Amino acid sequence: MTAVEPAEAASGPPPRHRIELAALQGTWRHELALFRRYWRSQSFASMFEPTFMMLAFGYGFGSLMAVIGDYRYLDFVGTGMVGTAALFTSVFPGMFNAYIRRVFQHTYDAMLATPLDVHELVTGEVTWIAAKSSVYGCAPLIVAMAFGLDPSAGMLLVPLIVFVTALGFGLLGMWTSTIVPSINSFDYVITGVVTPLFLVAGTFFPISALPGWVHVAAQFNPLLHCVELVRHAVFGVRPLADAGHFGVLLLFAALMWVLAVRGMRRRLIG
C-alpha cells in the first residue's frame, strides 16, 4: 500500500468547482425518470397557470386600458408573463424539490454516495429546472400570439432568456431550501420574497408608474431584467441595454450558484 499521505494533503478539500458532464448526466437521468412519470401534471400546471393569469389580467385590465406606452396592453402582459412563468417554474421546484429530496426522501444522500459532488448535484438539478422553464416560459407568448401578438425573429431568443433567468431563480429556491428551518417556513419566502419579485417586475404595469424608491429598488429585481429582455426580444432589441440586462441575470445566477452550493454543502456534508 502507498503510505498514507500527510494529514494536510489527505484531508484537504476535494476539488470544488470542476463540473463533469457525466455527473450532470446522472442527475438528469434521475430527473428524466421522474419527468416521464409526472410530465402531464407538471406541464398542465406550468403552462396553464401563467396562461390563465395572462388571460385574466390581459382581458381584465385590458378592458380598462387598451395600450401602455407603445404596446397593446395584451401584448404588454403577454410578454411580461413570460417572466412570471420563468419565476414560478423555477423558484418553486428549486425550493420544494430540494427540500423534500434532502430532508424527507434523503435522495441527495444516496446520490452523493456515487461519484457526484455537491456542486454537480446543484448544477445538474438547476439546469434541468431551467431547461423545463425555458419551454414552459414560452407558453404565455404562444397564447399572446393567438390573441394578436405579431411573431418576430427575436422571439427565438426567449427560451435562452428564460433559461438564464430560471437558473438564478431555481438556485435562489435551492438556497432558501437550505436556510429554512422547516418546510412551512417557505410561506415567509413566498410572501416576503417571491410575491414582491413577481409584482414589481413590470409585468402588469410599467414600474415608472411606481414611487421613485420602488423604481430604484426594482432595478435589483432580476425578474425586471428578464421582462425587459423578453419585451426587447419581441419588439426590438436594444443592444447596449440588453447586454446590461443579460449581465444582471448572469450575475444573479452566479451569485445564487455560490450560495446554493455553499448551503447544500453545509447541509449535506457533515
Next chain:
Amino acid sequence: MTTARSLAGASSSPSGGGGPAIALRGVVKRFGGLAAVDGLDLEVPAGICLGLLGPNGAGKSTTMRMLTAQALADEGTIEVLGHPIPRESKRARAQMGVVPQQDNLDEELTARENLEVFARLYRVPRAGRRAAVDAALALAHLTGRQHTRVDDLSGGMRRRLLIARGLVHRPRLVLLDEPTVGLDPQLRAELWGLIDALRAGGTTVLMSTHYIEEAERLADECALMSHGRVTARGTPADLIARHAGSSVVEHYGPPERLAEVESLARAAGLPTRRTGPSVSVLRAESIPDSLADALGPDGVRRAANLEDVFVVLTGEQVD
C-alpha cells in the same frame, strides 16, 4: 463520458495491489463538543468482510459517512482503495457501493428505474448498463417486480433493492450500514445469503451492525467500536477466546444472589455480565474449585459467544 473505470484509473496512488481497501489513521470527527469518532485507527484488508460492531452512538455510521466524504474528518487521514479522502473521494466512490441504514430509494420510481438512475450515476458504460441493471435485479430476486413502483414493494424487497442499487456497478468495496436492521429473521437470513455471495466473489465488505449473530455469521473479522474508537479486533473466535474464554456459567436468582455471584467472580478476577435475571461468569473454564464451590451448583454452563465479548467490552446490552 467519464466512466467508473476511467475515474478509478486516474488515482494519484495505486489502489490495486495487495494493500488494504480501507485505512483510517487517528481519525477524529466532532459534532460540536462531542467526539463521535475519537482517534480511530482501522485497516480493512482487501477481500474480507469486516464486521464493525458497537452500540448505538459508537461512531459506526459516522465512520461509514467519512469513507464516502459525506462527513469530513477533523483530524487524521483516510484512504479508500488507495485514494486519499476527501481529496479523491469521487474516484473512491466510483469503485464502492453504499447500502445505507436508512431506506433512501426513490419511491416514485420503479425498481428498474431506481437501478437505471444509479447505473448512470455510477457511470456504468452505456453498452453494459442494461445488463448491469438486469444482473442487479436478478441478484435481488426482483426481476419479476422490476416495473413495480418502490412504494408498492414490501419491506424485504425494498431492502434487497437497496443492496442491489449499491452493487449495480460491481464495486470492489461495499459499505453496509446496518443492512438488516428492523427486518424479521427470515428476511435477515435472505439478505445474509446475498452478502455471503458478495464475500465469496472477492468483494471487500465493511458491515456495521449491532446484531452479534450477523457478525458471527458473516464477518471474517470483527472490530468492536466504543466511544468512537476500536477497542478490540480479531476473528470472532479470537475475540471470544481472548475476552470471554471458552465457556460461560450463567446463574439465575434474585438480585441479592446475582450480586453475590458477581462479587465472588470479580474477587477471583473473572469478568461477568448481567443479562436481565441472570449473571454470566465468563472464562468459566478458569473457575477454581474453591470459587465453584462458593458459587454453588445452580449455574448453567454454555459456550462463550461474541455477545459476551460485546457486553464485556462495551458495557452495553445487545438488542
